[in-house]
Amino acid sequence: MTAKIIDGRAVADLIRTECANRARRLEEKAGIRPGLAVILVGGDPASAVYVRNKIRACEAVGIHSFTYRLPETVENEELLSLITRLNVDSSVHGILVQLPLPAHIDMARVLETIAPSKDVDGFHLYNVGALVTGSTVFSPCTPYGVVKLLEHEGITVEGQNVVVIGASNIVGKPIALMLMARDATVTICHAKTRDLAQFTIGADILVVAAGVPGLITAAMVKKGAVVIDIGINRLKNGKIVGDVDFAGVVLRASHITPVPGGVGPMTVTMLLVNTIESAERILMLERTAA
Numbered sequence: 001m002t003a004k005i006i007d008g009r010a011v012a013d014l015i016r017t018e019c020a021n022r023a024r025r026l027e028e029k030a031g032i033r034p035g036l037a038v039i040l041v042g043g044d045p046a047s048a049v050y051v052r053n054k055i056r057a058c059e060a061v062g063i064h065s066f067t068y069r070l071p072e073t074v075e076n077e078e079l080l081s082l083i084t085r086l087n088v089d090s091s092v093h094g095i096l097v098q099l100p101l102p103a104h105i106d107m108a109r110v111l112e113t114i115a116p117s118k119d120v121d122g123f124h125l126y127n128v129g130a131l132v133t134g135s136t137v138f139s140p141c142t143p144y145g146v147v148k149l150l151e152h153e154g155i156t157v158e159g160q161n162v163v164v165i166g167a168s169n170i171v172g173k174p175i176a177l178m179l180m181a182r183d184a185t186v187t188i189c190h191a192k193t194r195d196l197a198q199f200t201i202g203a204d205i206l207v208v209a210a211g212v213p214g215l216i217t218a219a220m221v222k223k224g225a226v227v228i229d230i231g232i233n234r235l236k237n238g239k240i241v242g243d244v245d246f247a248g249v250v251l252r253a254s255h256i257t258p259v260p261g262g263v264g265p266m267t268v269t270m271l272l273v274n275t276i277e278s279a280e281r282i283l284m285l286e287r288t289a290a
């Protein structure tokens with residue numbers, strides 16, 4: 001058996017075309033151009049690349065981006081007051097603060113200062129809570145991208161045994177919640193899980209976000225399983241690989257996402273979707289109030 005390789009770039013392109021259409025309709029019908037504020041603190045090279053990609057992706061679909069590059073030494077209060085201003089700026093429909101932040105910054109306070117209605121990353125406690133209760137406002141972008149990839153491939157989630165490896169707040173926990181909401185039976189494994197293979201071998205859908213290159217080998221995967229690799233590991237030779245031994249697992253799974261080119265391109269795409277949805281929602285609220 002050779003797995004179908006899920007082409008995240010192709011699915012992302014389709015969704016970006018829809019985003020461009022929705023943005024054009026907002027402009028034509030209501031004179032609204034969706035706006036995204038992107039805040040980058042410090043000089044982390046990977047974060048700078050992700051932010052540049054987000055700005056380019058916005059431009060390509062007709063979202064206005066406002067970029068704020070703050071020095072590594074910025075004070076908490078200065079960052080918080082920028083967010084407070086953006087919260088009431090009507091040309092801004094989404095606000096994101098690129099993570100990770102420097103150690104002296106109080107990340108929790110920063111994320112809680114973003115208005116939940118503009119929190120297009122879905123990291124605010126209110127939006128995390130809404131995800132738990134099923135009254136989602138914004139789904140976090142990487143898990144949302146995974147759900148969209150599964151939908152696009154016509155993969156049934158309901159009733160399936162899903163094993164998620166990694167319990168981070170931005171990937172592992174939200175993906176588990178989102179798949180539970182779609183009636184999967186979800187098991188979450190993490191760095192302290194003993195005998196990982198006893199869990200992975202039973203998975204119909206295996207979602208891996210551990211940050212450990214080569215963690216999942218073919219022997220740990222059930223024949224015909226769907227394998228979603230969210231790991232991004234930069235090797236010493238500069239190569240980027242996921243958490244799954246792709247060469248081995250591709251011969252055992254039914255579907256597999258590559259790294260790069262699988263889940264990664266969907267992360268930025270779902271940010272565009274959330275920003276447009278936010279602009280549409282604000283317009284609808286204004287019309288209802290009028």
Ligand SMILES: Nc1nc2c(c(=O)[nH]1)N[C@@H](CN(C=O)c1ccc(C(=O)N[C@@H](CCC(=O)O)C(=O)O)cc1)CN2
Pocket residue numbers: 050096097098099100121141142232240259260261262263264265266267268
């Ligand atoms: N505020 C946020 N910070 C961070 C998020 C986030 O969603 N919001 N996620 C990650 C970084 N990230 C986007 O910000 C991101 C990571 C990776 C990719 C991607 O396309 N990866 C490529 C391969 C990696 C590469 O070439 O560097 C792929 O898988 O094809 C997009 C976005 C942490 N911070």
Ligand SMILES: [Mg+2]
Pocket residue numbers: 008229258259260261262263264265
């Ligand atoms: Mg990828």
